[in-house]
Amino acid sequence: MAKLDLPGGLGHQSRVMLLSRLAVGAFVAAMIGILALAVRDVGLWTVPALLVGWFLADAASGLTHMIMDYRPCPSGRGLAQIYFYEGSRESADYVQLRDAAMARIGPLDRLTYDFKNHHPRPDALGRRSVWRQIGSTVIVGTLPVSLLLLALWAVVDLPSAVMAGGFSFLLGSAFAQYFHGTLHRDDNPRIVHVMRACRLLMTPAAHEKHHATLKQDFATNCGWSNPVINPLFRAAHRAGYLRDEGLEPHH
Numbered sequence: 001m002a003k004l005d006l007p008g009g010l011g012h013q014s015r016v017m018l019l020s021r022l023a024v025g026a027f028v029a030a031m032i033g034i035l036a037l038a039v040r041d042v043g044l045w046t047v048p049a050l051l052v053g054w055f056l057a058d059a060a061s062g063l064t065h066m067i068m069d070y071r072p073c074p075s076g077r078g079l080a081q082i083y084f085y086e087g088s089r090e091s092a093d094y095v096q097l098r099d100a101a102m103a104r105i106g107p108l109d110r111l112t113y114d115f116k117n118h119h120p121r122p123d124a125l126g127r128r129s130v131w132r133q134i135g136s137t138v139i140v141g142t143l144p145v146s147l148l149l150l151a152l153w154a155v156v157d158l159p160s161a162v163m164a165g166g167f168s169f170l171l172g173s174a175f176a177q178y179f180h181g182t183l184h185r186d187d188n189p190r191i192v193h194v195m196r197a198c199r200l201l202m203t204p205a206a207h208e209k210h211h212a213t214l215k216q217d218f219a220t221n222c223g224w225s226n227p228v229i230n231p232l233f234r235a236a237h238r239a240g241y242l243r244d245e246g247l248e249p250h251h
């Protein structure tokens with residue numbers, strides 16, 4: 001037998017990658033189950049349910065984005081130092097500062113920082129691997145929700161249309177960061193262009209409105225929920241729940 005490298009001997013990055021792949025594998029298995037239950041009884045409600053699920057995934061991406069853009073980063077961890085770093089981001093100095101800062105914060109603050117960092121450097125997201133883009137969303141979000149949906153079905157035998165809505169919601173949610181990344185790169189697979197032509201995904205021009213003001217159009221899948229989220233943002237911003245100071249880390 002070949003010698004097996006145990007996870008304990010792997011670096012932090014490799015462990016995260018392995019965990020992502022295991023979670024994505026489990027999520028794919030759960031999604032096959034949900035799809036099988038959705039097509040068991042295809043009827044009048046199947047297509048509307050799929051569209052509602054796609055809308056809800058867009059809304060979830062938009063609400064998460066809105067909160068993460070404005071949620072303040074913790075100060076005193078070196079985040080402002082790397083956010084406003086003026087030298088090369090390839091330099092050993094920067095990489096050391098970044099790794100030290102990231103080691104001082106938890107996953108939620110890392111996600112918060114990533115959303116803010118995306119504004120001055122939007123193209124970095126498009127350069128990330130698909131594993132990096134969907135991994136953490138699957139681990140903390142769509143895998144637990146997919147298992148919950150299957151458990152609920154086992155208990156109360158949910159109708160096929162509900163499973164269809166759940167399927168498109170989970171699919172759109174899992175790929176939310178990937179879809180956002182496609183808005184910041186040119187070389188996308190053909191399916192992305194087809195889905196844009198069908199209005200199932202938004203266009204880079206439509207997403208540009210978010211980057212121009214950071215005060216609108218937070219949803220990045222198809223953008224259908226932006227007319228609902230925009231007034232919600234304005235009300236929360238006016239009431240002081242979302243403050244402009246939160247948009248950047250502070251020293």
Ligand SMILES: [Zn+2]
Pocket residue numbers: 065069115119210214
């Ligand atoms: Zn943003």
Ligand SMILES: [Zn+2]
Pocket residue numbers: 118122180183184207211
């Ligand atoms: Zn963007």
